[in-house]
Each structure stands twice: as structure tokens, then as C-alpha cells.
Amino acid sequence: MVIVMAPEATQDDVEAIVELVATAGGEAFASRGVSRTIIGLIGDVDQFTALNLRGMRGVADVVRVSAPYKLVSRGNHPERSTVTVRGVPIGPDTVTLIAGPCAVETPQQTLEAAQMAKAAGATLLRGGAYKPRTSPYAFQGLGEAGLRILADVREETGLPIVTEVVDAHDVALVASYADMLQVGTRNAQNFALLQAVGAAGRPVMLKRGMTATIEEWLMAAEYIAQRGNLDIVLCERGIRTYETATRNTLDISAVPVVQRLSHLPVIVDPSHSGGRRDLVLPLTRAAIAIGADGLIIDVHPNPEQALCDGPQALVDGDLAELATVMRDFPALVNRTLT
Amino acid sequence: MVIVMAPEATQDDVEAIVELVATAGGEAFASRGVSRTIIGLIGDVDQFTALNLRGMRGVADVVRVSAPYKLVSRGNHPERSTVTVRGVPIGPDTVTLIAGPCAVETPQQTLEAAQMAKAAGATLLRGGAYKPRTSPYAFQGLGEAGLRILADVREETGLPIVTEVVDAHDVALVASYADMLQVGTRNAQNFALLQAVGAAGRPVMLKRGMTATIEEWLMAAEYIAQRGNLDIVLCERGIRTYETATRNTLDISAVPVVQRLSHLPVIVDPSHSGGRRDLVLPLTRAAIAIGADGLIIDVHPNPEQALCDGPQALVDGDLAELATVMRDFPALVNRTLT
Amino acid sequence: MVIVMAPEATQDDVEAIVELVATAGGEAFASRGVSRTIIGLIGDVDQFTALNLRGMRGVADVVRVSAPYKLVSRGNHPERSTVTVRGVPIGPDTVTLIAGPCAVETPQQTLEAAQMAKAAGATLLRGGAYKPRTSPYAFQGLGEAGLRILADVREETGLPIVTEVVDAHDVALVASYADMLQVGTRNAQNFALLQAVGAAGRPVMLKRGMTATIEEWLMAAEYIAQRGNLDIVLCERGIRTYETATRNTLDISAVPVVQRLSHLPVIVDPSHSGGRRDLVLPLTRAAIAIGADGLIIDVHPNPEQALCDGPQALVDGDLAELATVMRDFPALVNRTLT
């Protein structure tokens, strides 16, 4: 940690900080420059954070120079991790395709979507029974009835289930059906929910908040990890920018950036980032090429009747092309399709 | 609602839409232009939303031309509302000052902060017992012990309490102490929480999500209103932009924009938007001048020891100036200080 | 300047930096922490910049701790400056109103707008003869014919002229008519133009780039100042954010932030930031209240016929209210209307 003093800070201001740091068991070294003094701190950064150094007289800025997350950081765990979801790996040697309908609507629709997904190379089934919607007047999901449909379709197709949970108090119920719990973009800082999924004994897919910095996203993962669960897969799904041609802007650079900062697997959601069917395949190719550990894609047998996000779901005609991409691209980055 | 057809759309595509709209009890009028056709829809917009028109063949865009919120819209309630918190009004004729510590730490600190607040003109006391924090290693609040401290300080000072709730399942407990429930920026799309406070029988202060559009913010209010609670005060607290000189960018224009769209009162948080003590008073002056219905400001007897957001809390020396602003500025916009 | 070393940096990496800094006449002090080493640099920062320290082995980050601008910084000139435009001051003791049509269209329209402006309290006339427009098919201004109209209206009304210049090679011509040169938001990093107006012998109004950070804005001013011209007035005119309810988001906090960093006057453009007539007066009140040194406002005798930005121009009916604001608000912040 580095403290930058204001130009008008006095010698007394500097000494007050050196003493305060010493009381917390740390050491502070002041370097006096022409126009200002810089103080380098050595010791336990979390202790220093509690000192509220930014509030001390004469302090212009406090610069943290180590990452605030630990359990999920690659510094503490140099090997990249593989997370296994009922036998299906997500990690550095493979590309895993998760696909299915945005929302579970009927047994028929879910089964057909699962079969489409499987034919395209998917080894995990996505499908939402609880949908967080911007409008209280929009379809909010089937709830437990939807979970039962997912379980039936798993039975029929053999695909393990990834499904979203939106309230800390539904976690136990959802975990009793799901193979992997999804935390959505709107709950990226719902800390009660993060802690609950951290204690649920299931792998978790954590979507990036649509306006979360990479650091905030990793701090959200740290909340889960701190409860003892390191089976976390991060999912980049687009961020909010000024550009309106796409629903969100896929931050493709975040994939290698996060893989360097954290040992956790990182997958990409090309459906929700663009919000347009015609972008799903191009973004899928880009995601595999950059080194994403997997993809999560919306498919729907009849998107024009979908109750949620129909315009971005792949349809039957697109799936042959998706299957081709899933077959040909992983080898280019020395991976295999799971 | 207006449907813009793609240039390549056929006559059959247009007719399919006209028929579909008719099945939902609406009327559709097609206007054929040189390069494309536009279809205007008349009838119940929510019915149309369920039709998934965007998924129909030939559709390039669907433009909603009326607001998606109802209960909170000014269209449905032309007079601007006043929300009363244990006798203290927040509304169009007054300027209400809510002040207090960011987090409740000790009885002494809370009482001193409340006395500072009152001396500056505050008629409501803010203070957090449950703190949503980006880091799991940061101070998370005292919980119910903090609520008891707030209740004691209310007893002593007469100031009603505004305090944050972060989990739907804490709402009843927090409501048993609080006079007004606060929903924070990180929970702006925590729909379970919004519904729970909507049913709690207490006025609610709803902070804008730090990256919520004005429409999303009003939709969040609609979630509360839909559960029968229209005692909602909106709070602009800065949005996330590329500028890093301030913690967030106060969107001061949002105050008149929202007052025109919604009948709900709108207040401003000059402490969290800038994140800097030296900006609190200038932003307070601007907020009153533009017509905000109130302010919520952090004060702390010893900010250098604050466990949360010390750098932005006003200190004793600033309060005389705050009191002067609160005394002199409301008259300029034909309001009185509550 | 502080250099943060990567965790894997070696002792040799650190020594290489210490030596390199010494060759540039500086001193470097290394502080070794538990997980990484920090190096504080003392000496001439601009020399250090040329060393390309970020490219050295083992360097994770280079943190600049002093401002990169000099001539415009308040550190080098603690008193806030007043810029005088043909006798009209813009500075810390006054509020100056600049008003007029967005674009000069006809002698009649310009004269009427100038008279409206004057009646509302304006002491400087704005009006564009060269208009940078996003579309090549939009009205681009009357050019020199527009400048002549402005000069005639100055003659008639006594109001000095502020007008935009968009090309370095037009500067001499525009300066032969104008009392103050305006550099617009799209040219905020047109360095040839900045240098040209820096040498033109006229005060300059420099609009903030619509996506410029405060630091980039001050660096643009530094380009002008470096050519010997310190008669610069900065103009905050809204920044680009994700919010679409307003054309841009007025960054009102930038006014006090910049006044603390720079000695130059700062004014606000409430017309272009919101892009809506109904926001001009509220934003004007907020700007004066926060301490802006002036305002620049679009007025037009017939906005529905304006060739440029009609929807944001104040009309006759608004001007009485603007006059009242200009009369009553400056005193509140201990200023007088010029």
C-alpha cells in the first residue's frame, strides 16, 4: 500500500501516519520528493485498511498495490482450476458448451431445447425456473414446477442442470434439483445470496455484474469462496456501455485478463451480451479463439413464442453451424470439446 | 407501440403481424414507406409485450412509446406526492435533510452524529446497521444491535430513523425498528427485496442503482408500488461513468427528469456520489437549487476513525456551513426546510 | 512517481530501475513488502516519463502522483484567474452569462436572439458561423458571412462575440472578427487547433470533450497555454454515459473539482448537456449554486425553425424566468452578475 501525501502536508502529518501504521504492526517508509512525499507501507494490508488512512490529515491518495481478493486469486493458487459439474469438467484443457432455453416454459419446450443443445455438442443444460425481470409485469418463471421439468429432462437426456437462483432463501430448494447454481448479473452484489450459494455444496456459475469492474466481480467470487466453496465458474456476459447497437458490450478482453488474475475457469455468454441471434455464432468463435473455458448459449425450439429473450435464442437452422464451430475450433487453442 | 419492419420484409410478414395483434384485441395500422414499412399498434401494450413481436419474421425493431411503469408514473398521478415519515414530510413544498453516520458503530458515535445532524437542520436520522460491502473482509455492520442503538438515539433526539435493509428476510425485523426502510444501490434490482419492502408497511427510500437507467430505476419503484406501497422516495446517488476524479458522477439532471416522469419525491445523496468531503456542500447547494425534495448526508464525529466511508463524512467544522445552506437556499426555490 | 513491482520481480530488476533513474538525475527508494516491492522516485517527473519505466522487466505498474499539467494547474498559480473578454470579466467574483443562437442563420434572427440574450442578463453573445456536425448532410454554418453578421450585431447591441473555430487554418480569420474563440467538444483533442488558438491572441473557451476525463481536459488547456495564451475559460457541457434520457449527462461535480485543480474559470453549458429546453433553467440554477463562473445558453427567436439544436433553445417565454434566476442566484454564492 502506498500513501501519497498532498503537497501541503507537513512533517507532522507524515509522522502521524508512520506512528499509526506502527500501532497496526506495520512499517512505513517515507520518500520525500520535490513536490510531495510518498509513504510505502509494509505488512498486513487488511489491517491497514481498517486504519482509515484516507481520512488522516495531509493524505491525498491511498493506492492499493496488491489485489483485495485472496482465495480466488492466482497469486495464491498458480495452477488454473477445473470445476466438475456432475462429471463434466470446466477448465483449462477443454471447451464446455452449456445450452438450453432462457426460461423453462413447458416440458415439451424444455426437452426439445435440450435435444437441440445436445446435438450441437452441449454437455450441460441451462434453463431458468426463477427469472429476475426488470418489469414486475413480465414472466417471472415457473418456480419449483420449472425445476421439476428440468429434473425430468435431465433424466431423459442425461444432461446435468445449470439453473439460476435469485433469493438466498431459495438456495436449498434449488440446490436439491440443480447440479450447478447460477447467480445472475443483477445479483452480482447481492451478498446474502453469494454467501448462501457459498454454503450450498454445489458448483456455482457467477455472472459478471453488467457494470461490475473485474475487481468487483472477483470480490463477489471471494464472497462465495469465503464460505468454503471454490467450485466457481466465472461468466462474462457483456457490460453496459454507451453503445446501443448491442444490448451489452461483450468484454472479450476480460477472459485473458481474469485468467491471469484468478485460477477460476471463465466462460462466455454470447447470447445475453449481444442480445441478437446473428451475433451468437461470431461471438462463440471469438470466445473459443481467445481461450474461454466454455460457453453458455440460449436455444429455443420456437423463439418467436419464447416468454423471455426470444430474439437472441438460436433456432434449429443455426445449430448445425454451432456444432461445426464446437467441433473445429477447440483444437486451434489446444483444447477438446467436453 | 410501433413496429419497424426490415427493408426485406414481405407483405405476408406485415399481415401476419396485423393478425397476431388482432388476436390480442388490438389494432395495427401499417404505413408503407419508400424503404420500409412501419406498423402502429393501438390497444393494451402489456398484451402486446406478451406477443413477442420482436421474434416475428421481418421485424427490425419494436419501439415502445409509452412508459412501462404505471403506478409510479406522473401520467397516472399528475400531482407530485408527499411521503411522510413519522410526521416528517418529503415532497414538493419542502426540503428535508436526512443526516447521520454511514454506519452505526457505537451508541456514543451515533448519538453525537445525530446531534450534529440535528444542529445542521436534519429532521430524519440515517445510520446503517446492515452494510453491503464489496469486500467480504470489510465491516458489515452491527445488525440488530445497531438497530437498537438507532432506536435509543431516536428516543434521545426525537429524530425518526432511516436505515438500510439488504435481505428480504430481514425486512420484518428492520421494519420493527425503522421509520423508513432504505434499499441501497447494489440492491436496485434485487426483486425479492423490493417486493418485501413493498409489503412492509413502512415508507421506502430507493437509491438509484449505480448503473441503472432512469427507466430501470422507476421499474424498481414499480416493484415496490405493485405490492401496495406508494410511500417511496427516490434517491439519486451518482452513476458509474468513465470519470475517476469522483467516486461516481452525480446525475443532477435526473432530478427534474424524474420529477417530470414520476409523482414520487426525489432526493440527492451528495456524500456517496462524490465520495469526497470537499464536494458535499457544493453538491448540496446544487441539489437544492435544481429542486430536489431533500438530501441525505453522511456526518461523523470522528471521520478518521469511521469504519465505513470516512473520507466523505462531514465533520464538525463543516456543519455550520451546512446549516447556513439549509437555512438560505430553500427559499430561493420557494420551499421551506422541514 | 511510484513504481509497483510484480510479485515475481527479482532484486536485479529492482536494481536496474534504481540505476536507470540515477542516470536521469533522479533518486529511487525501494520499499520491500511481504508480497512485492514499491519504488518511490524523486526528481523531475518529465525526465522519468521519457525512461519508459513501464517497459522495464518486473514492473507491474507506474503510478504518477503529481499532475501532468503545469501552466494551468492551481499548484503553480494558487489564485483563481479572471479572464477578460473585451472588458467583460469571467472569474471567481462574478457570474457571466453568454447567450445567443446555436447557429447564425440570418441577420434578423441573430439580432433578435442577441436582444433576447441581453434582456436576460447576457453580457457576451454566442453564435456559430462554423458548425461541426455529425452528418455531412446537416447545415454546416454560414462561414465568414456568419462572422460578418455577428460583427454587425455586436455593433448594434454592444455585446462582444464568442464563436467557434473548427480548423486550425481558419483561426486567423475567425480571430479577426471574434472577441473570444470557442473550441468545441469534438475538437477537444485536435491538437493542431489547440496550438493555433494558443497563438491567436484572443481569449479561448475550451469545451470539455464529451468523453474527456478531467485530466485530459486540462491537458488540452495545457496545449493552449503552452503557446503563451493563459486566457482560457473551461466549459463543462455534459459527458457521454449510458443514460439516454438526456443527450449527455452534465457532470456538475466537475465544476468544483476543476476549480480545485486549476486556476482557470469554469462555466457550464446547460443547453447542450441536457439537449432539452425544460432542463435549461433547472441546470442553470444548479450551476450558479455550485459555484460556476458563468453560463453559456442557447436562445432563438423561433426555435421550431432553427437550423441547429432547436429543441434545446430557450424561447421568449422562458427569458423572464432566466432573467430572474440571473438576478437572484449569484448573491447566494457571494457573486455579482457581470
Added chain:
Amino acid sequence: MVIVMAPEATQDDVEAIVELVATAGGEAFASRGVSRTIIGLIGDVDQFTALNLRGMRGVADVVRVSAPYKLVSRGNHPERSTVTVRGVPIGPDTVTLIAGPCAVETPQQTLEAAQMAKAAGATLLRGGAYKPRTSPYAFQGLGEAGLRILADVREETGLPIVTEVVDAHDVALVASYADMLQVGTRNAQNFALLQAVGAAGRPVMLKRGMTATIEEWLMAAEYIAQRGNLDIVLCERGIRTYETATRNTLDISAVPVVQRLSHLPVIVDPSHSGGRRDLVLPLTRAAIAIGADGLIIDVHPNPEQALCDGPQALVDGDLAELATVMRDFPALVNRTLT
């Protein structure tokens, strides 16, 4: 074009618009809804734009439903174009690598960088002789001396030259040396420069403004095209967002989005978007996979001594990997390396 009337608009307001549109030779059809009226306009949109409809009484919004650009739009030219730079194609069947130093510093450095570039598969040489820099104290390029170095290196290596021009009045000089003119991100709305390169008789590479929407970017291309030059290559180079882990956020989705809207080739700059050497190769793979028509990459023989953007330049050790990517990836998307 669609006009959305305000709820309070009267029948007279609607009729006034219908009449006004008729005077411009168009037709307007009003559709009356429950809460508001919508008017669809048929005819010449540019004529309608001049009517300033937004300023008419009762108008809430004017929605443009066709693109404002023409010459560069795919609607007017359905086949995707190939631009040829001294015999080197950039277009839909190929992947073209442009590489070289960010800034030309010395003959030796430029020649070595060009040889590195060529070995990695480059067929065009980039190199800046005029550098727009945020700080007036930073290296601004060698000017014409730099152009001469580039010409010598072209002689030696056979690589045609792509180089930036920053001032309309340098265009003739730069065009006398360059094979392709580059317009940089800071000049994306420098309309005088756009018009000058449009008349220069050389292909142009137009970088996206760092905060330009896709529509603004295409409008900038329209400025060039309008002067008779359709040999334009668009370059996505990252946009400004709130994320600070990378210098800019590469908007990879923009590649297929723009290719659908415009017939012009689109290339990607993976060096400036991330600003980090470790991201260049991953982003290059992603760009080819998504279907970019080419890449522009910084290479430098000694990045630690580079006068400009050293931290992002590829070094010798990276080039073998770049060569492999350029050899293996184009075939995956049915393209050949030029």
C-alpha cells in the same frame, strides 16, 4: 421516420405536422392510440430532418427508422467491398496483417520493426510520423523526416506504408509518401480532416473514435465518402468504458455489426485497445475468428526504449507465435492470409 406525440398533444398539433410534412412533399399517417398518437412519415427523410419536427408543439419524440448514412451503407451496396493498398487487398476473402512501430524513431528501429512485421506475415507497414499525444510535453513524432524513413524502409522491404495524418493541411504532404492514410481515434470527428482525406486520392483507414457510437463512426466514413473516396477501411480499436483493467474495451461485437451495416472492410487493432502486450495475441485470435478483415499491430525491436506506447508492442519472442496464428487461423473462417 415516426413521430410520437405527447399525451397532451391536441388534434391541431397533429394536423399541423401532417400539413408541414405535405409541404416537404411527404405523407404523414396518424394512428391514434389510447394514450397517444403516432405519426408515420413516408418520403425523403433528409427533407424531413430539415423541418425540425422535434420543435413542433405536441411532439414527444422523433424516431428515425432508416440509417442516416448512405454511401457507406450496405443497403446501397450489398456486396462487401475490397480496398486495395498498392496491390494488397483488404476485404472479405482475406486476412491482412498491418504491423510496424507505433512511432517512427530512427531508420534502424523502423527497418528492424518492418522486418519483424514481415516475418510474422505482415504485408503492410504501419508507422507514425505525426503523433497526436494527450500531453504537449510528449514526443509528437518526426514529421516529414519520419515519412522519408518510411519511404526508405518501403524501398528496402517492399511493404506499402500506412501512416497517420492529424491536420487537414498536412494531407497532401503525407499522401505524397503514404500508400494509405490513417485517421486516428482523436480525429474521428475532425470534419475538416475527414473531408481532406476524402479528396486525397489514397485509401483511408478510419479508426473508431474512442467514444464513438457505431452510427457516428459510419457517419465519419460518410464524410470521407462524400468527397468521392470509397476506399475506406474501418478500424475498431477499443472504446472507453468504466473498466480500467485494460486501456480501452475492445468492442469485438462491432466487427459483425458493422459488416452487416456497411460494405466497408473492418479491421481490429489489438494493441491499442488493450494497451497490454499480453493481450495482443489473444485478441488477434479472437478478431480473426469473429471475421475481421485484418489486423493492425504494434511491433518494436526494443519496446523498453520506445518513445510511444512501448508497453503494448510485441517483441521478437512473440513474433513466432503471431506468425503461427496468422498461418493457422484464417482458414478456419474460410479466408487466406494476404
